[in-house]
Amino acid sequence: MKVEPFSLPLESPLETASGTIEERNGFVVRADHRGETGIGEATPLPGWTESLGDCQTALDSATSLRDLDAAEVPAARHGVATAMLDADARADGVPLYQWFDADSADRRCRSVPVNATIGDGTPSETADAIAEAVESGFDCCKLKVGARSVEEDVERVRAVRERVGDDVTLRADANGAWTRPEAESAFESFESLAVEYVEQPLAADDLAGHAALRGGSVGVALDESLVQKRVGTVFDADAADVLILKPMVLGGPGDAYTLAMQARERGIEPVVTTTVDAVVARLAAVHVAAAIPDVAACGLATGDRLARDLAPDPTTVSEGRISVPQSDGLGVDPSEVQTDA
Numbered sequence: 108m109k110v111e112p113f114s115l116p117l118e119s120p121l122e123t124a125s126g127t128i129e130e131r132n133g134f135v136v137r138a139d140h141r142g143e144t145g146i147g148e149a150t151p152l153p154g155w156t157e158s159l160g161d162c163q164t165a166l167d168s169a170t171s172l173r174d175l176d177a178a179e180v181p182a183a184r185h186g187v188a189t190a191m192l193d194a195d196a197r198a199d200g201v202p203l204y205q206w207f208d209a210d211s212a213d214r215r216c217r218s219v220p221v222n223a224t225i226g227d228g229t230p231s232e233t234a235d236a237i238a239e240a241v242e243s244g245f246d247c248c249k250l251k252v253g254a255r256s257v258e259e260d261v262e263r264v265r266a267v268r269e270r271v272g273d274d275v276t277l278r279a280d281a282n283g284a285w286t287r288p289e290a291e292s293a294f295e296s297f298e299s300l301a302v303e304y305v306e307q308p309l310a311a312d313d314l315a316g317h318a319a320l321r322g323g324s325v326g327v328a329l330d331e332s333l334v335q336k337r338v339g340t341v342f343d344a345d346a347a348d349v350l351i352l353k354p355m356v357l358g359g360p361g362d363a364y365t366l367a368m369q370a371r372e373r374g375i376e377p378v379v380t381t382t383v384d385a386v387v388a389r390l391a392a393v394h395v396a397a398a399i400p401d402v403a404a405c406g407l408a409t410g411d412r413l414a415r416d417l418a419p420d421p422t423t424v425s426e427g428r429i430s431v432p433q434s435d436g437l438g439v440d441p442s443e444v445q446t447d448a
């Protein structure tokens with residue numbers, strides 16, 4: 108196994124209620140498996156995964172995937188798991204999304220729907236950013252809330268709704284910022300603004316609070332709660348309409364795919380997102396989404412936030428969809444991946 112560090116600045120930092128993401132540091136992993144060299148990416152995100160140092164330590168000492176615990180070092184595990192899956196899918200001559208479910212291996216998925224991701228900002232900045240996204244083809248936009256008062260966030264969503272009309276699906280992501288009364292007030296206002304769902308309105312450990320918010324027209328999506336709680340506990344709490352699945356946070360593409368299928372069985376809609384990663388991990392997330400039949404719009408259109416990348420991006424985003432590479436494996440040529448770009 109070969110592990111190389113990289114550091115990539117963001118061209119447009121993402122402002123959220125739990126801080127601003129300004130750069131992404133991680134490791135490219137190359138692993139020989141079944142006669143192929145697969146490529147993976149471990150890009151830890153402080154607060155969501157292990158630290159960069161712990162990720163490096165785990166990668167340096169691991170000899171196989173089994174040495175890497177999804178709950179302890181999810182990003183390191185993601186890096187190795189992705190490299191193995193890339194090699195597996197190459198060895199079997201299929202794009203990675205087809206490799207996840209052998210029973211429907213001839214199902215073609217050429218693109219998946221995506222949402223635009225809009226950070227915090229004033230009402231007019233937010234309306235401008237969403238109008239621009241809609242102009243470039245997105246019909247589903249997610250905006251970050253919770254960094255300012257609920258009144259201001261409601262004003263932002265109202266400004267957006269007035270600007271883009273009723274045909275655009277709007278989602279919000281509070282990143283755990285609200286108290287129960289704040290969330291109740293936001294949900295009440297968001298009903299008339301036709302917000303589809305709110306991601307993580309309350310603190311990650313407040314499953315009962317999330318369960319109590321459900322039942323109206325605004326859905327509850329859990330994201331950070333999956334980091335904090337066992338998935339069985341989340342399912343048992345009946346606290347979510349939607350589960351946000353981040354392969355980097357969950358220990359790899361295979362773990363995320365398995366969770367997506369478990370969610371579907373329970374009537375919970377899976378939504379796959381990146382953690383604003385480099386191209387290798389973004390592709391892994393695209394393949395997870397493509398493996399889910401009729402997947403809802405996913406948070407995969409984050410590539411253009413990076414100022415530079417590890418390799419050319421084979422995907423394109425247009426008309427609110429991201430293309431899915433159809434070549435074997437992830438769809439990136441390992442010889443084109445450079446960590447010193």
Ligand SMILES: O=C(O)CCC(=O)c1ccccc1C(=O)O
Nearest residue numbers: 222223224249380381382383406
């Ligand atoms: O879901 C999206 O649209 C993009 C991904 C995203 O918002 C995100 C990116 C990095 C860290 C956390 C989050 C999040 O969903 O909270």
Ligand SMILES: [Mg+2]
Nearest residue numbers: 280306330351
């Ligand atoms: Mg979220």
